Amino acid sequence: MYPIHRNRRLRTNESIRSLVRETTISPNDFMFPMFVAEGKGVEVPLGSMPGLFRRSLDLTVKEVKELWSLGIKAVNIYVKVDDKLKDNAGKEAWNKDGLMQQTIRAIKDAVPGMIVMPDVALDPYSIHGHDGIVENGLIINDATVDALTRMSVSHAEAGADFVAPSDMMDGRVYAIRKALEESGHHDVGIMSYSAKYASAFYGPFRDALDSAPGFGDKKTYQMDYANRIEAIKEALHDVEEGADIVMVKPGMAYLDIVREVKNAVNVPVAVYQVSGEYAMVKAAAEKGWLDHDKVMMEQLYCIKRAGASIISTYFAKEAAIILNK
Numbered sequence: 197m198y199p200i201h202r203n204r205r206l207r208t209n210e211s212i213r214s215l216v217r218e219t220t221i222s223p224n225d226f227m228f229p230m231f232v233a234e235g236k237g238v239e240v241p242l243g244s245m246p247g248l249f250r251r252s253l254d255l256t257v258k259e260v261k262e263l264w265s266l267g268i269k270a271v272n273i274y275v276k277v278d279d280k281l282k283d284n285a286g287k288e289a290w291n292k293d294g295l296m297q298q299t300i301r302a303i304k305d306a307v308p309g310m311i312v313m314p315d316v317a318l319d320p321y322s323i324h325g326h327d328g329i330v331e332n333g334l335i336i337n338d339a340t341v342d343a344l345t346r347m348s349v350s351h352a353e354a355g356a357d358f359v360a361p362s363d364m365m366d367g368r369v370y371a372i373r374k375a376l377e378e379s380g381h382h383d384v385g386i387m388s389y390s391a392k393y394a395s396a397f398y399g400p401f402r403d404a405l406d407s408a409p410g411f412g413d414k415k416t417y418q419m420d421y422a423n424r425i426e427a428i429k430e431a432l433h434d435v436e437e438g439a440d441i442v443m444v445k446p447g448m449a450y451l452d453i454v455r456e457v458k459n460a461v462n463v464p465v466a467v468y469q470v471s472g473e474y475a476m477v478k479a480a481a482e483k484g485w486l487d488h489d490k491v492m493m494e495q496l497y498c499i500k501r502a503g504a505s506i507i508s509t510y511f512a513k514e515a516a517i518i519l520n521k
């Protein structure tokens with residue numbers, strides 16, 4: 197076909213490239229995951245996530261105001277719970293004055309427009325570091341779903357806009373939807389971690405919350421990374437059960453799944469670019485092996501191009517600053 201087709205014509209300069217660009221990103225696409233701890237004035241740097249901190253509520257609220265001023269419209273909240281408050285049932289998870297509930301209230305008070313999406317899973321509250329209740333070395337599905345339901349209602353009562361179950365128990369989306377309806381929280385949405393893989397990329401996150409499983413692994417509930425069809429099944433089930441948004445997690449190594457899920461569902465797809473993905477870029481940049489900002493932006497564009505409507509990313513703030521320039 198050459199010379200009729202010279203594909204390079206559309207790449208001649210930045211003006212034409214920007215005219216034909218198929219994907220754009222903006223701070224509106226991002227959610228920022230935040231780690232909250234007890235205390236006041238506390239700011240602990242996270243060793244395996246350079247540039248990020250676990251902060252007490254007062255400093256978390258300050259950070260949320262800054263995120264809002266950068267155009268970031270949603271945050272994912274994870275709490276580090278004192279060991280004394282942990283048990284097998286995760287009861288602290290639905291304490292109406294628990295750290296998560298206080299955090300939700302404080303953020304909604306300070307920045308009412310910020311969409312607050314608390315994590316719904318028992319691991320930060322569990323003496324076993326598992327996402328569910330443990331009996332005889334097994335993670336018990338239905339009893340865990342009851343606990344997650346209480347947890348979700350208590351998040352809704354505290355003012356959460358969405359609840360975000362990340363536990364991978366069966367049937368939890370339907371049970372949570374039903375409980376939210378019955379308690380009058382019709383407008384509280386569910387962002388389900390639908391296709392969440394059992395991934396070694398979660399390592400730095402578990403360091404941040406001190407939430408690594410005490411025995412075994414999470415492979416009886418999180419998905420096998422060798423599987424693809426299962427991700428579509430999970431996402432379709434969650435949509436049927438009432439999920440408003442479905443999520444695929446991790447991000448970069450799973451973009452084939454993102455596209456397939458995107459094509460299979462009629463709800464927005466979120467992608468979680470997880471802690472290990474962040475850590476890899478930081479480490480390589482620190483060594484001078486990669487250009488940090490360029491790699492960060494490339495990854496965010498690629499996640500969006502793959503089909504993400506929303507990206508949960510630890511890079512949200514740094515990327516927003518660049519995008520706002």
Ligand code: PBG
Pocket residue numbers: 315317319327362363397398399400401402414469470471472
């Ligand atoms: C816990 C949870 C995890 C992450 C989000 N929610 C860890 C896990 O499942 O063990 C990981 C996020 C990240 O690595 O950034 N339910």
